[in-house]
Amino acid sequence: MAATSDVEIDTDIDIAHRIGRAIESVIEGKSDVVRLTLTVLLAEGHLLIEDVPGVGKTMLAKALGRSIDCPVKRVQFTPDLLPSDITGVSAYNQLTREFEFKPGPVFANVVVGDEINRASPKTQSALLECMEERQVTVDGVTYELAPPFMVIATQNPIEMEGTYPLPEAQRDRFTAKIAMGYPAPAAEMEMLDIHGASQPLEKLQPVATTAEVMGLIRAVRAVYVSQPVKQYAVDLVTATRNSPDLRVGASPRATLHLVRGARAHAALSGRDYVIPDDLQDLAVPVLAHRLLPSVEAQGQRRRPEQVIADLVRHVPVPDAR
Ligand SMILES: Nc1ncnc2c1ncn2[C@@H]1O[C@H](COP(=O)(O)OP(=O)(O)OP(=O)(O)O)[C@@H](O)[C@H]1O
Numbered sequence: 255m256a257a258t259s260d261v262e263i264d265t266d267i268d269i270a271h272r273i274g275r276a277i278e279s280v281i282e283g284k285s286d287v288v289r290l291t292l293t294v295l296l297a298e299g300h301l302l303i304e305d306v307p308g309v310g311k312t313m314l315a316k317a318l319g320r321s322i323d324c325p326v327k328r329v330q331f332t333p334d335l336l337p338s339d340i341t342g343v344s345a346y347n348q349l350t351r352e353f354e355f356k357p358g359p360v361f362a363n364v365v366v367g368d369e370i371n372r373a374s375p376k377t378q379s380a381l382l383e384c385m386e387e388r389q390v391t392v393d394g395v396t397y398e399l400a401p402p403f404m405v406i407a408t409q410n411p412i413e414m415e416g417t418y419p420l421p422e423a424q425r426d427r428f429t430a431k432i433a434m435g436y437p438a439p440a441a442e443m444e445m446l447d448i449h450g451a452s453q454p455l456e457k458l459q460p461v462a463t464t465a466e467v468m469g470l471i472r473a474v475r476a477v478y479v480s481q482p483v484k485q486y487a488v489d490l491v492t493a494t495r496n497s498p499d500l501r502v503g504a505s506p507r508a509t510l511h512l513v514r515g516a517r518a519h520a521a522l523s524g525r526d527y528v529i530p531d532d533l534q535d536l537a538v539p540v541l542a543h544r545l546l547p548s549v550e551a552q553g554q555r556r557r558p559e560q561v562i563a564d565l566v567r568h569v570p571v572p573d574a575r
């Protein structure tokens with residue numbers, strides 16, 4: 255039994271595909287990455303993009319922000335950035351003789367946190383707290399962050415930039431982590447043709463309103479997940495906790511993110527119900543960044559991504575949808 259009709263998701267989801275096409279007019283040959291970005295947006299989550307320099311991380315984040323008609327803020331993380339540079343400050347107004355709150359860049363619908371591993375842990379956690387709470391407290395006063403609220407953080411791999419790697423507890427707050435990867439040679443040729451003459455990002459116009467995105471998010475919340483499929487999500491997460499290859503398994507928050515992501519993934523396929531494939535496709539991007547390999551797995555150079563892929567192959571799949 256489905257909670258909404260196919261027709262509704264079909265029409266609503268067109269908005270997401272429109273956003274996807276807008277992003278892909280800028281980023282060549284990365285449709286899988288773009289799809290995952292949309293999945294996280296619709297799952298009301300936050301995205302961590304980790305990859306080597308120059309592969310379009312910042313560009314992807316900016317392109318998503320530009321394609322929705324909403325306030326977008328970008329924060330370049332640096333070692334001297336303060337928590338208040340993100341959240342905002344109370345400043346004394348000479349005229350009114352009162353303290354006034356000056357909102358920081360986190361008060362936007364899309365917040366791009368560039369090179370998040372270059373700021374101090376204190377500043378990182380200021381952003382990560384907002385991500386979880388969806389509110390900011392300054393001098394005892396709490397300010398709500400308006401939905402949709404999505405943080406896209408970028409960072410270089412830890413091996414490359416040994417500054418302040420995000421601790422696991424903080425990585426857990428990101429719904430998914432993706433790598434951009436190099437474009438295929440043909441896509442790179444296309445990039446040279448298009449980018450040689452102009453900056454396509456400048457030309458990117460918004461293709462959706464925040465109200466449209468919120469309507470879509472509401473439709474995604476109503477995507478149906480059957481008991482056997484929920485059980486399958488729990489089984490996958492439990493398998494990470496029992497795996498000898500992992501030192502720390504996935505949290506219940508991870509389970510929530512996995513199922514929310516699966517709803518969005520189903521909707522993007524035009525379905526109003528989740529099937530096991532939705533969970534399987536998302537298991538690596540949603541779970542791997544939260545896990546630590548055991549000493550043995552590290553010795554064998556097995557990364558959490560590979561461990562999860564193996565678990566997905568072994569955990570029995572329910573046949574009911
Ligand atoms: N797949 C792609 N399609 C189109 N352009 C691309 C692609 N990948 C990279 N580029 C181009 O490469 C340039 C660098 O990209 P960007 O600044 O987003 O990299 P980055 O991953 O954020 O790098 P850094 O880690 O140094 O911040 C962009 O101006 C963009 O034009």
Ligand SMILES: [Mg+2]
Binds near residue numbers: 313408
């Ligand atoms: Mg960048």
